Amino acid sequence: MTITPIIGLEVHVELKTKSKMFCGCDANHFHVEPNTHTCPVCLGLPGALPVPNKTACEWCVKLGLALGCSINEESFFERKNYFYPDLAKGYQITQLQKPFAVSGKLNIDGREIRINRAHMEEDTGKSVHVDSSTLLDFNRSGVPLVEIVSEPDLQSPEEAKKYLNKLQQIIRYIGVSDADIEKGSMRCEPTVNLKIDNFYTPLVEIKNVASLTGVMNAIQYEIDRQAKQFEIDHIEKNSTNKTTRGWDADKNQTFLQREKEGSADYRYFPEPDIPPITFTKEQVEEIKKTIPELPDQKIIKYKTLNLSDYDANLLADDSVFSSAFEKSLNNSTDPEFAKFIANLLNGPIRTNLNETQSEIDIEKINPSYFQELFSKKSELSSSAIKQIVVESYQTGIDPLEIAKTKNLFQVSDTGTLEEFAKQVIEANPKAVEDYRKNPLAIGFLVGQLMKISKGSANPQSGKEILEKLLTNGR
């Protein structure tokens, strides 16, 4: 018996436009006093009319293009009619027949995941349940949402996670949303069923998943549950037995919410309040120009600099970070220099950012500093370089200045080193004895030399001098 999971993802992304989708209200609703970012339009008051947010529409197209979609020249909005207390108008304005973007794809480890569509819609208000009553907050009502629907091409929870990570990365790269699952600016509804030999289990849509781990766990739970269920009842998928199940993160299981999804009728019809929207080929080209180089392209580029998979992926993970890398690199094609920068950015700088819980500030990156540091790297210990690069990033002071002030340059001057070496030999007769028996014991003496020099000696030069003196002294 072979079981292949069939997973499709519906992802909602809140765009971070200044204003809402169909009115001028502030679109920010995170930790905002309830019902303060509202107006007749997003409250659905009688007579109020929606006027589409041009930027939001363009961003949806931009996102579609970044996902390799084709853009419909003529699109229109439709009304999706259903009753819910936080749905002010009794319908949601969305797109069905003619969305802005269709037929895209996303590459996950060399496998192509097809994207059915990226369409524009509005968010609903929020129901807040307090004791036995329900309060309504319309700050979120009318916030622009893009819904990205994948084809059921994903085959495992891990792959779903990778798909979401990648989607998140692209969305953040093009800067249209924070795509933060925990904050709710990115929400995911997986649809899961199984192919068991030649049978297909009924479709299950999972709702209320509020974290990336939750997505994986919920999918895994469904895979196991459906396999067991099929063993018992052998019920196959048909056009009327799709169900909706909620995810209970505490119990780590899904539970039945709604049966017979096929019977829901939203009575879609073209939104009469908004004329059709046209994106000409020229307009689409203009929007395309605003899309930056995306992570996949960056990774390829970084690898031509001989960077490892690990380094390339880490640098490309975030658009600002990759910009910082490219700014530091300053068009150099020297693989050694690239590796030098990659190590510093992915190492001490990243550690420092994590410690200070901050994002990298591209303004603080000075390419000539990296160049200077690179040219003097033989005179500095690796720990000194790490220390200098962080301090220079924080203060903006020339790294060589820091090295000088802090006396971090290593002493390679033979005279000074000979002085140190003589002191070491004199003070450590036992170790000298050891060395004579076993040349590998030189390490201890080098360590002593470093100690006397307070770390300023170049260990390699120090070692050579010690060896020379000990050999000559024989």
Next chain:
Amino acid sequence: MTTLNQLTLKEAKEGLKSNKFSPTELTQSCLDRIKSLDKKLNSFVTVCEEDALKQAQSADIFLPLGGIPIAVKDNFLTKDIRTTASSRLLDNYIAQYDATTITKLKNAGAIIIGKTNLDAWAHGSSTETSDYGPTLNPWNPEHLPGGSSGGSAAAIAADETIISIGSETAGSIRQPASWCGVVGFKPTYGRVSRYGVIAMKSSTDSPGPICKTVDDAADVLEIMSGGDPYDATSINEAPWKKPEIRTNLNGLKIGLPLSYFPSQTQPEVKSSILSAVETLKKLGAQIIELPDVLDPKYSIAVYTILQRSEVSSNLARFDGIRYGHDRSFFGTEAKRRIMLGTYSLSAGYYNAYYLKAQKVRTLICQDFDKQFQKVDALIGPVSPTTALKLGATEGQSMFGEIQDMLVEPSSISGLPGISIPCGFDKVGLPIGLQIITPQKREDLVYQIAKLFEDNTEYHLQKPQL
């Protein structure tokens, strides 16, 4: 003796500017008329006596409508004034904002004297289905005023106000204007913003003036019109401007669709229209009989399906959570429309009803395009009959659609049109002539109507009240 409330807009403006009377006197005169008449006529759902008088005190008569009392159909949102759409569901709903049209009228100095009656939710052509009782026809209180803007038309006919506004989705300005013997000017769809008008059939709702003369209506339309950033379907153009008056209609081809005289047409209606044809001919127009204009009966079905569909969605927001009253406050007609519209949009029926209706709508629009290659304008009766008696709507759930069949085709095509008085039947009820032009040709509508009015006296007659 002429009292101030009887004045036309033009006369009232002149009187105010030459200090013959004050805005307060003018407003008071209208309020007095309302007080003495409206218990009987029921043109108003709400009278804003105190507010109106207060505004009259500080009115700036140099504004285009400075100090002029206006009656507003009660489906326009008016900030801080109760707005009911003549449905008990909104009985205690105080509007939170002004409709764009209201803002424009207020900025032009107009004084809102009250909110006028309509068929509940504008669902009808009689004003008989108002939850606040029917409005009576000032020409004969046993008859209906038409609708849905029946309150505004009756208020004008009865001189309860100087000017008024209504809204038309398919006949709701022209048909009551016709039955009440006043001027109703329905502009091109999108010419006047719909923002703040309680939506009925969003794709054809068109606000417009109902006044005593063609000039008055044109002056009010100038104020109401213009692109609105709050209405994505509004025509993004500067406000419409009244054109120069023509001295004759030489060179103008006016079409007379033969299909606009259905079998139920009242003989006096037909003879009045034919006599209007003669007047227009004398003024120089070439009248061309059009035998092949699409039968307006097709518009009834198209309009009914599209309108019910949109209504079912537009009324969904009155879900019992807000606005004070629950859905049991919807009247029978609203419930019927919601159910029919829900049905026609449902999966499996959408293609057969909504989509098919949209296709036929396109054919109707195309038919107008075809006709307008032959003629500059079309004329015909507004309604096959004069005002019907109270109670005529009982058991007639398609009353409005059938009454409005002659204005539905142009409404669903978004064309501008006007209803002007052109005669009376044998019991003295008024008859209306409609003039229809291609989209955005309100200039031509005005010129023909104005010249017709200047050469006839029907508009000068007043009901005996």
